[in-house]
Amino acid sequence: MTMVIDWQRRRAEFNHDWLKNRYINALMSFLARLRTEDSNNPQSLHEFLEKDFPVWQRSSVEAWWLVNQFEQEMSPTRLFDAPPLNECSEKVKEWLVPMVHCLWLQRYDVPRLVATARALIQGIDDGYESLSKSLSNGGEGSVFKLRAMLQEWERYADLCLELSRCIGAFPRKVEVA
């Protein structure tokens, strides 16, 4: 018994359409350029800083929503809102719904998944803030200065990759298996 709901759509749009295909793609390309001995195209580096990097600020909100709403949106208790489980008597629902929810939390280790994702998003938020600060302090000006921040950029990219994996590992369906 499965159902498609808004959370899944928003997860696909965030993780597949944006984070992996766009943000991480641009970030990895930026890192590759930064690692090149002579970055022959500083314009591309600056383009990333101006157009791609800041998008996290907007998307962070979506990431938090996904993680915070996950338990509520994807719990199999949602199945009791639609046929045939909505036909259960209120008396049965009273004990069955919390039990199904509890079993689901345990089975998918939801608290751990959510905690990990929260820590990753927080890490990216912090990294974003720190990098933005360094950039506004003149780091954006030259390739040399950007390269001096390479380790910080790499840590930031690792967190993004890790978040993508983590969100990808969340259960894909609302189901009672």
Place this chain on the structure above:
Amino acid sequence: MIPNLPRILVVDDIYGATRGDRNRDRESFCYRSGIADITGDISAERLRDPVVEGIFCSGQVQTGERLENDLAATLESIRRGFSQYPRWALLLLDLHFKAGRIVNGEVEGRDEDRDPHLYFGLQVLREIRKDEALVDLPVIILSSMDRTEVEAVFSGLSALDFCDKSILDRERMQKLLQDHGLIEDEKIIGHSLSLLTRLRDARRRARHGNDNILIVGETGTGKELLANYIHRWSGRTGEYVPLFTQGVPDTLIEDRLFGHEKGAFAGANTAVAGPAEQANGGTLFIDEFGDIPLSVQPKLLRLLDANIRETQRLGATKATKLDLQVVMATSRLGNLRREKISGDLLYRAKAEIAIELPPLRNRPEDIPILAELFLRRYEERLGAEHRTIPSETLEILKRHDWPGNVRDLERVIEHAVLDYKGIRVLSPQHLNIHKSTPFESSPSEEQGRDERIKAETTKVASSSKMEVLVLSDLLRSLVEFPYDRMPTADLIGSIGTARDAMARCLAGLLRQALVATSRPTPEKPEGEIYYSPAIHLLLGIQEQDKADWRTPRCADMVRYIVGISEDLREELLSDPVLRTAYEAATRLRRRK
């Protein structure tokens, strides 16, 4: 190791899309994966050191305010680029394609497209696998979607790998190419599908690094080149050491392969490491491994057993452990199964998964590039005019049977350049090949071989021009002669006849080599006969191997050749050149 940049096709809705003058997502993807974008639909950045050339296709078509997946056009792009050179070395295929209404410049997406079992990428893959012309197309799934739900589906449709979009970089792209790509080589010239798939097989086997690999192919198909290719791709840092067993007397093969200790036999004045030992850490190549006599096979088995890998020099009391890859070759696997080659040896050689090199007649697509290569080589070497190859000549070259394969083609081109140095157009008249093509149709391989043998026999018998006879062709005809169909009457006394023929053949070769290596002196202006250089020439002994072939060993070889047939010895020795060499060899052996 890759001469021309391989070309790949990327079918992906985001990176394949044409958005105004630029697609920044594609630019980023190309930069980090080392792809030179040659799609030509938008301006592309020029990479300094690309790994591949890439053409991008979105797999979609926009009609009004909607974007729809376009299966027919996608398949057409795939087919068109795989049917001709430069064909796709790889196809990177996305799984989920976002389609539907376009709202504010963004595609809305549809829930059904997100259903893993309805992914457009899988639909494309299903159609690819139905198409015979695409059976060899290497497909890699390139996606940012979760793979678990569709793993079994794309594996079942022979996708070779799954690559997560977010982690693809230059190194991974190179690895994908090495493992699965149809890529050319700078030394094994050609880009036909049959050749490139064999090169891929060879790379995959080489990756193992400690395997025994058997190469099967007709004479002149490039078995040694492929062995060297396997060595280059194995990542082994030791040497590549070839061993050629053809023409080496049985009694000498063990010594040639395993070497000897000082004093192991008369004349063994120093210890000599065999090629197996020299190849330690690298690759040993044994050409025509079926020529290794039964008596030596048990020792070879120990070398081929990957768990043992031992060699023992003649006269040694202890075996030496080795770490090497062994590549073997044969031009007659079918015969080997019937001949005196042990089943164990064939098993250890992994005959069941041998890499079969295609004959040149099965890859006519490669003939123009090979002909061009040989032309330039011999024009330069012989100081001849630079010439073009008109299509009429190319057609003849492509339709010829080439029984001696690439070597045969090289010989024909060499003669054409040598005989017509001042000519600037290679005309059909310059080609010293038979105009009739034995294969107008495409008979089965078995039929083909019989017809070829018949054609060769007729060619030899009817030809009055000795220069068209090539020894390798003659020997090949002899080897492939359909002995199993000989009438009983023809078998009577056939061993004696064959032995005498072999004695005459080897004596003829020896005489020619003695004349070729003779040196004029004031006393003997016609040339002084020296048998060691002649034997070196006949056996193809390289400078570094001459220590193994000192005068006494050469003397033995001369005496062996002259003594093959008792009945003919007197007749052969009536020739002054052979007699001089034989007497000198006999004198030396008496002194010893």
